[in-house]
Amino acid sequence: MVKGREMIKTFEGLKDLIVENYSEECPQCNGAGECEVDYDMPHGFGRDVGFIDTRIEECDMCNGSGEVSNHE
Ligand SMILES: [Zn+2]
DSSP: OHHHHHHHHHHHHHHHHHHHHHEEEOTTTTTSSEEEEEEEEOSBTTBSSOEEEEEEEEOTTTTTSSEEEOOO
16 A cells, blocks of 8 residues: 555654754754853952853763753
8 A cells, every 4th residue: 555655654754853853952052062161260369359261161961962852
């Protein structure tokens, strides 16, 4: 039955689409794979004002892939 096979094929295609949608852009780095990490620099070491140092690091939520999987 060709019709049935076609239906299965379509279903597989749909499944692929759904699976693809489960891989979402990482909310932490917005798909960049890296994100700015704020380091709170404390007072001291000759500074009288604390400041926040910002560095670009590999995103720990997606391990640098830029995508997070919602698969169980
Ligand atoms: Zn990320």
